[in-house]
Amino acid sequence: MRKRSITSYDVATAAGVSQSAVSRAFSPGASISERKREQILAIAAELGYQPNAIARSMSTARSDQPQKSGMVGIIVTRLEDPFFSQTIALFSRILQGRGWHILLFTVDSEAEVDEALAALMQFKIDGVVILSALLSRHMAETCHAQGTPVLLYNRSAPGLGVSAVQIGNQEGGRAAAALLCDAGHERIAFLGGIAGDATSDAREAGFTERLAEAGLSLFLREAGDYTFESGREAGLRLFARSDRPDAVFCASDVMALGMLHAARHELGLQAPADFSLIGFDDIPAAGWPGHRLTTIRQPVERMIRAAVDILVERMETPDLAARSERFPAALILRDTVRTVRRG
Secondary structure: OOOOOOOHHHHHHHHOOOHHHHHHHOOOOOOOOHHHHHHHHHHHHHHOOOOOHHHHHHHHHHOOOOOOOOEEEEEEEOOOOHHHHHHHHHHHHHHHHOOOEEEEEEEOOHHHHHHHHHHHHOOOOOEEEEEOOOOOHHHHHHHHHOOOOEEEEOOOOOOOOOEEEEEOHHHHHHHHHHHHHHOOOOOEEEEEOOOOOHHHHHHHHHHHHHHHHOOOOOOEEEEOOOOHHHHHHHHHHHHOOOOOOOEEEEOOHHHHHHHHHHHHHHOOOOOOOOOEEEEEEOOHHHHOOOOOOEEEEOOHHHHHHHHHHHHHHHHHOOOOOOOEEEEOOEEEOOOOOOOOOOO
């Protein structure tokens, strides 16, 4: 026969406390003395009790007690992208260190964010992080009305009352353009993300702005979808031309690595001998010996720690106003860009 699961009632009986005390012992920020919390947790561990986090959050939400569910919702697009996988892992680790666990929802496009957020709200989450996407004004107001703080990561939405942490995308684009202009490149191309993507648009805006200041216009433009394969295909289109570009700035490292693969292994070209190449993000693979990709770095861990600080602050003090923080991008010079003008 199946062994009966240990319940909070069993823990409460063994510890000589109420079931609500057991619930508070497992709830971050709940009102309970540290001594009693440790006593209850020790007895729970001895009995082999594990609380049902989702059930606990639902029952807490139905009560009038200002307890926390202990869960933060995260909505992300492009989870297969190494940059986002790394970001989610760091968010999870840092939030767990602060006493929260994540409930992850993936969406295929920004258009699905509102639907995912509405589903997350049913689990009575304490807060939500939306990665590289936006929510509607209606959902922002719904979250505010329910006291659920929202933080946008790598996006901003002035006027919606949500917090934001982002990288200086335009500044990063300008730094990439300045490096290529200083090296004497003239046929400079850009590989962007999907149409309407705000991150790609901001990086391109800074890039073309700096080119214009140097008296140059964009030589060619391609679009991808932030995958290795789309970067490879764009590389084949660009470098198979008789008037191929002499430099390319890509809106992400993953696409830049796809382009580098196409150039080296399918077209017999080398960077920086035949062209210069810059990515954006500085994912771990960008620095591998076989790649050594010049890129624009996002200080991911610093950004995520700041995001968690802001979100936890608002989860613990709901009346606090939303706030935003922007981090500077940093040029990481490796081996795929020539840095000296040719004769």
